[in-house]
Amino acid sequence: MIETGQVVECEPIGLMEHFEDGVEDHNVLARLLDESLVINEVMEAALTEHLLACFRNASVRIAVGRFLGQEAALAHIASHWEPA
16 A cells, blocks of 8 residues: 555556546556556546535535546646746
């Protein structure tokens, strides 16, 4: 089990488009290096349901967009990367 704050090696496998009050707040989906996890329709539905449930009582409008592949995840990471 991964603990809060624990640093682990992982690889991005997809990007979940997510908007809060119309503002982009996308989520990079990743897996541990020794996992064979893939994003499929069942996973997409579960992630969408979980995100909407987390914000059910929030005062923001939540929308889930498309699920994109690894290339989109890597581009998203690169566009938000701020070297130390």
